[in-house]
Amino acid sequence: MRKLRLGVMISGSGTNLQALIDACAAADYPATIEVVISNRPNVRGLERAEQAGLKAVTIDHKAFDDKESFEDALHECLSDHKVELVCLAGFMRLLTAGFVNRWRDRMINIHPSLLPSYKGLHTHARALEDGVRFAGCTIHYVRPEMDNGPIVMQAAIPIASDETEESLIAKTLTYEHKMYPAAVRLIAEGKARVSGNKVAFKDVDLVMPGLISPLP
Numbered sequence: 483m484r485k486l487r488l489g490v491m492i493s494g495s496g497t498n499l500q501a502l503i504d505a506c507a508a509a510d511y512p513a514t515i516e517v518v519i520s521n522r523p524n525v526r527g528l529e530r531a532e533q534a535g536l537k538a539v540t541i542d543h544k545a546f547d548d549k550e551s552f553e554d555a556l557h558e559c560l561s562d563h564k565v566e567l568v569c570l571a572g573f574m575r576l577l578t579a580g581f582v583n584r585w586r587d588r589m590i591n592i593h594p595s596l597l598p599s600y601k602g603l604h605t606h607a608r609a610l611e612d613g614v615r616f617a618g619c620t621i622h623y624v625r626p627e628m629d630n631g632p633i634v635m636q637a638a639i640p641i642a643s644d645e646t647e648e649s650l651i652a653k654t655l656t657y658e659h660k661m662y663p664a665a666v667r668l669i670a671e672g673k674a675r676v677s678g679n680k681v682a683f684k685d686v687d688l689v690m691p692g693l694i695s696p697l698p
């Protein structure tokens with residue numbers, strides 16, 4: 483089976499990276515992780531990569547004079563490993579339009595909200611503050627505007643009456659970990675591809691019951 487070559491970019495704990503590592507361990511999973519890049523040294527995600535026997539590279543943004551040279555180093559590392567799809571997994575540096583366009587339609591991101599609501603930081607706290615009944619998470623192709631781009635997969639997560647920021651973060655992560663491997667599989671199998679500003683699906687069942695919260 484031909485496998486899609488992934489490069490995973492992280493900045494921290496790497497639990498989404500771990501979900502991808504675990505998925506890639508299955509012989510029939512259609513992708514492999516060729517390199518893991520962290521912009522922060524000594525993070526837990528790098529340990530996870532090393533424990534899995536993967537190539538783990540630190541490209542510390544603080545070691546570069548400007549953003550362009552940092553991004554040139556990222557680009558070179560991804561290219562050296564013949565990466566076909568970049569997976570941003572808790573990568574917390576904003577990327578310039580130049581870098582994003584070099585990887586256009588070949589780079590996806592996971593964000594802890596039901597986009598286009600709650601772009602940016604502190605998504606869970608802001609959703610709780612607003613009293614929305616659904617939080618969520620989204621996997622999308624990356625465009626130069628932050629937390630924007632064609633949507634591959636989303637989870638709508640009902641907010642419980644006793645929800646706290648901590649419980650919502652934990653609950654959201656469980657959905658993120660289910661979604662990231664599933665979304666990469668759709669892309670690798672050619673079942674999800676960018677068409678204009680949306681993702682077009684082939685042989686994917688999109689019919690599901692709606693969710694109402696609280697129950698009527």
Ligand code: GAR
Pocket residue numbers: 492493494495496497498499527571572573574592593594602655658
């Ligand atoms: C995840 O919740 C991810 O959605 C979020 O950072 C966390 C990383 O966790 N990403 C963003 O907020 C990007 N804007 P992880 O390092 O354990 O995968």
